[in-house]
Amino acid sequence: MSKQIYVVGAAILNEKYQVLASKRADDRILGTLWEFPGGKIEPGETPEQALTRELREEFNDQITVGPAVGPTSVYEYDFGTVHLTVFYAHLESHNFDLVAHSELRWCDQAKLGELTWAGADAPIAKLVSQANLKEILF
Numbered sequence: 001m002s003k004q005i006y007v008v009g010a011a012i013l014n015e016k017y018q019v020l021a022s023k024r025a026d027d028r029i030l031g032t033l034w035e036f037p038g039g040k041i042e043p044g045e046t047p048e049q050a051l052t053r054e055l056r057e058e059f060n061d062q063i064t065v066g067p068a069v070g071p072t073s074v075y076e077y078d079f080g081t082v083h084l085t086v087f088y089a090h091l092e093s094h095n096f097d098l099v100a101h102s103e104l105r106w107c108d109q110a111k112l113g114e115l116t117w118a119g120a121d122a123p124i125a126k127l128v129s130q131a132n133l134k135e136i137l138f
């Protein structure tokens with residue numbers, strides 16, 4: 001069986017209901033593809049704790065974690081199988097230090113489908129693009 005990798009991501013919403021897409025730095029696995037910022041869950045962490053830690057590490061930002069966008073997306077890459085769960089989130093600060101990414105973009109909901117997402121992210125980006133974002137309160 002291939003390596004199983006458990007990952008959390010954040011679909012960060014702003015007051016205009018745009019979604020923050022992040023482009024993975026070129027030198028990383030899946031480099032240049034768009035993703036939801038986040039990373040691997042470490043032993044003993046809840047998904048929400050992992051997401052909060054990752055956003056602090058990657059952007060130096062504090063977030064509030066909301067509900068999951070949908071079911072966990074399971075995708076088999078050549079390096080292993082990623083189980084990706086994405087949660088809606090709000091930013092409590094706006095430092096946006098770029099540690100692991102080359103670019104960040106606030107993306108209109110209708111334009112999410114135009115980005116080239118990592119394999120595990122594509123079905124989740126589709127769910128976000130079809131969601132009624134005004135109804136997601138947290």
Ligand SMILES: Nc1nc2c([nH]c(=O)n2[C@H]2C[C@H](O)[C@@H](COP(=O)(O)OP(=O)(O)OP(=O)(O)O)O2)c(=O)[nH]1
Binds near residue numbers: 119120
């Ligand atoms: N962060 C993140 N990773 C994703 C997403 N979609 C997806 O397939 N992945 C993959 C890429 C990586 O193989 C793994 C997440 O690890 P990561 O690279 O972001 O986290 P990390 O800093 O702990 O690991 P690393 O780059 O040092 O290998 O999941 C996504 O939306 N966000």
